[in-house]
Amino acid sequence: MVSGQGTKTLNVRSDNCSYAGxxxxxxxxxxxxxTSCSDTKTVSVQGAPTAKPTGIEVWGFDWSMNGTMGxxxxxxxxxxxxxxxxxxxxxxxYQWSITGATILAGQNTGSLLIRTSSASRSNQVYxxxxxxxxxxxxxxxHLSATSSSANCFGGGVGIGFLRPSNTGxxxxxxxxxxxxxxxxxxxxxxxxxxxxRQLYVGRSTRHSPEIGIQQLPAGWVFLRLYDPxxxxxxxxxxxxxx
Numbered sequence: 489m490v491s492g493q494g495t496k497t498l499n500v501r502s503d504n505c506s507y508a509g510x511x512x513x514x515x516x517x518x519x520x521x522x523t524s525c526s527d528t529k530t531v532s533v534q535g536a537p538t539a540k541p542t543g544i545e546v547w548g549f550d551w552s553m554n555g556t557m558g559x560x561x562x563x564x565x566x567x568x569x570x571x572x573x574x575x576x577x578x579x580x581x582y583q584w585s586i587t588g589a590t591i592l593a594g595q596n597t598g599s600l601l602i603r604t605s606s607a608s609r610s611n612q613v614y615x616x617x618x619x620x621x622x623x624x625x626x627x628x629x630h631l632s633a634t635s636s637s638a639n640c641f642g643g644g645v646g647i648g649f650l651r652p653s654n655t656g657x658x659x660x661x662x663x664x665x666x667x668x669x670x671x672x673x674x675x676x677x678x679x680x681x682x683x684x685r686q687l688y689v690g691r692s693t694r695h696s697p698e699i700g701i702q703q704l705p706a707g708w709v710f711l712r713l714y715d716p717x718x719x720x721x722x723x724x725x726x727x728x729x730x
Contacts, residue, residue, distance in 0.1 A: 538580075538620040541570035544631040546614075547710075547725045558612075558633030560604055565592070565722040568600040570616045570629070580620045585628070588612030588635075601724070608637045658702035658730055660711075662692040671717050678712040679704065706730050 516526040547567040551560045560566060566589075570582055584591065584600050589612050594600040604612065612633045618626045662675055677699055679688035687709065692699050706728050714721045 538618050538623045538626040539572075540626040541572050541582075541616055541618055541629040543571035544614055544616055544629060545569045545571055546631070546633075548723050550723055556632075558631060560612075560633055560635045562604055562608060562610065562635050562637050563606045563720075563722075564635075565601065565603050565724050567725045568594075568602065568614055568616070570598055570618065572598070572618060579622065580618055583617050583619070583625065585615040586612070588633075589614075603722075604635050607635075610635050658700060658704070658728065660692070660699045660701060660726075662697040662699075665692075666694045666697055669715070669717075672715050672720075674716060676714040676716070678714075680710040680712060682708055682710065701728065704728055 512528055512530055515528075516524060518524040545568070546558060546560075547569070548560070548564065550564040551558060551566055553559070568584070572580065580598070581596055582598050582600075584595055586600075586602055588610050589602045589604045592601040592603055600616075602614075604610070612635065614631045614633065615628045617628045620626075660677065665675065666672060673694050675692045677688070677690050677692060678686065679701060680686055687704055688701055690699050708725060708727050710723055711726045712721075712723045
Protein backbone atom coordinates (compact mmCIF):
# COMPACT_ATOMS: atom_id res chain seq x y z
CA MET A 489 0.00 0.00 0.00
CA VAL A 490 1.49 3.32 -1.11
CA SER A 491 -1.16 5.82 -0.03
CA GLY A 492 -4.87 6.35 0.48
CA GLN A 493 -5.64 4.40 3.67
CA GLY A 494 -8.81 5.88 5.19
CA THR A 495 -9.88 7.51 1.91
CA LYS A 496 -11.92 6.41 -1.11
CA THR A 497 -8.83 6.22 -3.35
CA LEU A 498 -6.11 3.64 -2.73
CA ASN A 499 -2.70 3.43 -4.41
CA VAL A 500 -0.98 0.04 -4.18
CA ARG A 501 1.99 -1.63 -5.84
CA SER A 502 3.60 -5.04 -5.90
CA ASP A 503 6.72 -5.28 -3.73
CA ASN A 504 7.52 -8.81 -4.91
CA CYS A 505 10.04 -8.61 -7.73
CA SER A 506 9.29 -11.91 -9.40
CA TYR A 507 5.72 -12.74 -8.34
CA ALA A 508 3.11 -12.94 -11.08
CA GLY A 509 -0.45 -13.98 -10.26
CA UNK A 510 -3.38 -12.46 -8.43
CA UNK A 511 -3.86 -10.31 -5.37
CA UNK A 512 -6.90 -9.40 -3.30
CA UNK A 513 -7.88 -5.90 -2.16
CA UNK A 514 -10.47 -5.64 0.60
CA UNK A 515 -12.40 -2.51 1.55
CA UNK A 516 -14.87 -1.77 4.33
CA UNK A 517 -17.16 1.25 4.56
CA UNK A 518 -18.97 2.72 7.55
CA UNK A 519 -21.74 5.29 7.14
CA UNK A 520 -22.14 7.55 10.13
CA UNK A 521 -20.81 4.91 12.48
CA UNK A 522 -23.88 2.67 12.26
CA THR A 523 -24.18 1.08 8.81
CA SER A 524 -21.19 -0.76 7.34
CA CYS A 525 -20.43 -2.95 4.35
CA SER A 526 -17.39 -4.55 2.79
CA ASP A 527 -16.21 -5.85 -0.57
CA THR A 528 -13.19 -7.50 -2.15
CA LYS A 529 -11.62 -7.30 -5.59
CA THR A 530 -9.16 -9.67 -7.21
CA VAL A 531 -6.48 -7.99 -9.31
CA SER A 532 -3.76 -9.25 -11.62
CA VAL A 533 -0.23 -8.76 -10.27
CA GLN A 534 2.85 -8.66 -12.48
CA GLY A 535 6.44 -8.99 -11.35
CA ALA A 536 8.39 -5.73 -11.21
CA PRO A 537 12.12 -6.22 -11.80
CA THR A 538 14.33 -3.16 -11.66
CA ALA A 539 14.32 -1.20 -14.91
CA LYS A 540 17.47 0.41 -16.26
CA PRO A 541 17.45 4.22 -15.89
CA THR A 542 16.49 5.76 -19.21
CA GLY A 543 19.21 8.41 -19.07
CA ILE A 544 21.45 10.64 -16.96
CA GLU A 545 20.56 14.29 -16.39
CA VAL A 546 23.43 16.71 -15.70
CA TRP A 547 23.05 20.03 -13.88
CA GLY A 548 25.57 22.83 -14.33
CA PHE A 549 26.05 25.95 -16.42
CA ASP A 550 29.34 24.56 -17.73
CA TRP A 551 27.49 21.66 -19.35
CA SER A 552 25.95 21.24 -22.78
CA MET A 553 25.03 18.40 -25.11
CA ASN A 554 26.31 17.94 -28.66
CA GLY A 555 24.16 15.12 -29.96
CA THR A 556 24.71 12.22 -27.56
CA MET A 557 28.03 13.59 -26.24
CA GLY A 558 28.24 15.93 -23.26
CA UNK A 559 30.61 18.90 -23.21
CA UNK A 560 31.94 20.63 -20.09
CA UNK A 561 34.96 22.44 -18.60
CA UNK A 562 37.95 21.24 -16.60
CA UNK A 563 37.80 21.64 -12.83
CA UNK A 564 34.11 22.39 -12.67
CA UNK A 565 31.44 20.91 -10.43
CA UNK A 566 28.49 19.02 -11.91
CA UNK A 567 25.48 17.30 -10.37
CA UNK A 568 24.19 14.08 -11.94
CA UNK A 569 20.72 12.55 -11.63
CA UNK A 570 19.37 9.29 -13.08
CA UNK A 571 16.30 9.60 -15.28
CA UNK A 572 14.30 6.78 -13.71
CA UNK A 573 11.18 5.01 -14.95
CA UNK A 574 10.10 4.36 -11.35
CA UNK A 575 11.16 7.43 -9.34
CA UNK A 576 8.34 7.00 -6.81
CA UNK A 577 9.99 4.02 -5.14
CA UNK A 578 11.64 5.38 -1.96
CA UNK A 579 13.67 2.18 -1.60
CA UNK A 580 15.48 2.55 -4.93
CA UNK A 581 19.27 2.62 -4.54
CA TYR A 582 21.71 3.81 -7.19
CA GLN A 583 25.30 2.89 -7.91
CA TRP A 584 27.55 5.23 -9.90
CA SER A 585 30.72 4.55 -11.86
CA ILE A 586 32.68 7.63 -12.95
CA THR A 587 35.85 7.84 -15.04
CA GLY A 588 37.68 11.08 -15.79
CA ALA A 589 36.14 12.93 -12.83
CA THR A 590 36.12 12.76 -9.02
CA ILE A 591 33.05 11.87 -6.96
CA LEU A 592 32.56 14.48 -4.23
CA ALA A 593 29.32 13.24 -2.68
CA GLY A 594 26.17 11.21 -3.34
CA GLN A 595 27.30 7.66 -4.14
CA ASN A 596 24.35 5.23 -3.67
CA THR A 597 21.85 8.08 -4.05
CA GLY A 598 19.95 9.71 -6.90
CA SER A 599 22.03 12.91 -6.73
CA LEU A 600 25.77 12.68 -7.44
CA LEU A 601 28.18 15.61 -7.14
CA ILE A 602 31.40 15.35 -9.17
CA ARG A 603 34.36 17.53 -10.13
CA THR A 604 35.91 17.16 -13.56
CA SER A 605 39.62 16.66 -14.19
CA SER A 606 42.03 19.62 -14.19
CA ALA A 607 43.49 18.56 -17.56
CA SER A 608 42.87 21.09 -20.33
CA ARG A 609 41.25 18.29 -22.35
CA SER A 610 39.89 14.99 -21.03
CA ASN A 611 37.22 12.38 -21.65
CA GLN A 612 34.71 11.20 -19.08
CA VAL A 613 32.19 8.38 -18.81
CA TYR A 614 29.34 8.55 -16.30
CA UNK A 615 27.39 5.36 -15.56
CA UNK A 616 24.52 4.56 -13.19
CA UNK A 617 22.39 1.53 -12.38
CA UNK A 618 19.37 1.09 -10.11
CA UNK A 619 18.17 -1.42 -7.54
CA UNK A 620 14.47 -0.96 -6.85
CA UNK A 621 13.10 -2.42 -3.62
CA UNK A 622 15.98 -4.93 -3.37
CA UNK A 623 14.90 -6.50 -6.67
CA UNK A 624 18.46 -6.73 -8.00
CA UNK A 625 20.60 -4.33 -10.00
CA UNK A 626 19.50 -3.16 -13.41
CA UNK A 627 21.86 -2.80 -16.34
CA UNK A 628 24.16 0.22 -16.56
CA UNK A 629 23.15 3.45 -18.29
CA HIS A 630 26.13 5.38 -19.71
CA LEU A 631 26.77 8.97 -20.75
CA SER A 632 30.05 10.08 -22.34
CA ALA A 633 31.46 13.59 -22.11
CA THR A 634 34.54 15.57 -23.02
CA SER A 635 35.98 18.63 -21.29
CA SER A 636 37.98 21.44 -22.84
CA SER A 637 39.27 24.72 -21.42
CA ALA A 638 38.37 26.54 -24.64
CA ASN A 639 35.60 29.11 -24.09
CA CYS A 640 35.34 28.25 -20.38
CA PHE A 641 34.79 31.00 -17.85
CA GLY A 642 38.04 31.77 -16.01
CA GLY A 643 40.06 29.86 -18.57
CA GLY A 644 38.80 26.58 -17.17
CA VAL A 645 41.42 26.65 -14.42
CA GLY A 646 40.43 26.10 -10.82
CA ILE A 647 39.97 23.64 -8.00
CA GLY A 648 36.19 23.52 -7.83
CA PHE A 649 34.16 24.75 -4.89
CA LEU A 650 32.88 23.21 -1.72
CA ARG A 651 29.17 23.64 -1.17
CA PRO A 652 28.45 26.51 1.22
CA SER A 653 26.88 25.58 4.53
CA ASN A 654 23.14 26.28 4.68
CA THR A 655 22.12 27.28 8.19
CA GLY A 656 18.41 26.77 7.55
CA UNK A 657 17.72 30.45 8.19
CA UNK A 658 18.39 31.73 4.68
CA UNK A 659 22.15 32.15 5.14
CA UNK A 660 24.99 30.78 3.01
CA UNK A 661 28.18 30.28 5.01
CA UNK A 662 31.57 29.99 3.25
CA UNK A 663 33.64 29.62 6.43
CA UNK A 664 34.79 26.11 5.48
CA UNK A 665 35.89 27.30 2.05
CA UNK A 666 38.09 30.07 3.43
CA UNK A 667 39.51 27.65 5.99
CA UNK A 668 40.65 25.29 3.24
CA UNK A 669 41.79 28.12 0.94
CA UNK A 670 44.00 30.34 3.13
CA UNK A 671 45.04 32.59 0.21
CA UNK A 672 41.47 33.44 -0.76
CA UNK A 673 39.80 36.60 0.47
CA UNK A 674 36.59 36.93 -1.58
CA UNK A 675 34.03 34.67 -3.25
CA UNK A 676 31.67 36.31 -5.72
CA UNK A 677 28.23 34.67 -5.51
CA UNK A 678 25.43 34.70 -8.07
CA UNK A 679 22.15 32.91 -7.33
CA UNK A 680 20.24 31.85 -10.45
CA UNK A 681 16.89 30.11 -10.75
CA UNK A 682 16.62 26.78 -12.56
CA UNK A 683 15.02 28.68 -15.44
CA UNK A 684 18.07 30.96 -15.76
CA ARG A 685 16.79 34.09 -13.99
CA GLN A 686 19.28 35.98 -11.84
CA LEU A 687 17.95 36.16 -8.27
CA TYR A 688 20.86 37.58 -6.27
CA VAL A 689 24.41 38.92 -6.67
CA GLY A 690 26.74 39.40 -3.72
CA ARG A 691 30.03 38.41 -2.16
CA SER A 692 31.38 36.47 0.78
CA THR A 693 34.65 37.58 2.38
CA ARG A 694 37.06 35.95 4.78
CA HIS A 695 36.09 38.44 7.49
CA SER A 696 32.37 38.20 6.72
CA PRO A 697 31.77 34.71 5.24
CA GLU A 698 27.98 34.61 5.68
CA ILE A 699 25.56 35.87 3.02
CA GLY A 700 21.92 36.50 3.86
CA ILE A 701 19.44 35.43 1.18
CA GLN A 702 16.29 35.49 3.31
CA GLN A 703 14.51 37.41 0.55
CA LEU A 704 14.66 34.38 -1.76
CA PRO A 705 12.02 31.62 -1.72
CA ALA A 706 12.89 28.11 -0.57
CA GLY A 707 13.75 25.62 -3.28
CA TRP A 708 16.47 24.59 -5.70
CA VAL A 709 18.74 27.16 -7.38
CA PHE A 710 22.11 27.35 -9.10
CA LEU A 711 25.02 29.02 -7.30
CA ARG A 712 27.66 30.41 -9.62
CA LEU A 713 30.79 31.02 -7.57
CA TYR A 714 33.97 32.85 -8.51
CA ASP A 715 37.18 33.34 -6.54
CA PRO A 716 39.47 35.98 -8.12
CA UNK A 717 42.53 34.43 -6.47
CA UNK A 718 43.67 31.91 -9.04
CA UNK A 719 40.62 32.58 -11.23
CA UNK A 720 38.74 29.67 -9.62
CA UNK A 721 35.07 29.10 -10.36
CA UNK A 722 32.28 26.55 -10.14
CA UNK A 723 28.54 26.20 -10.56
CA UNK A 724 26.60 23.99 -8.16
CA UNK A 725 22.95 23.17 -7.61
CA UNK A 726 21.83 24.20 -4.13
CA UNK A 727 18.66 23.87 -2.06
CA UNK A 728 17.56 26.89 -0.05
CA UNK A 729 15.78 25.76 3.11
CA UNK A 730 14.25 27.63 6.03
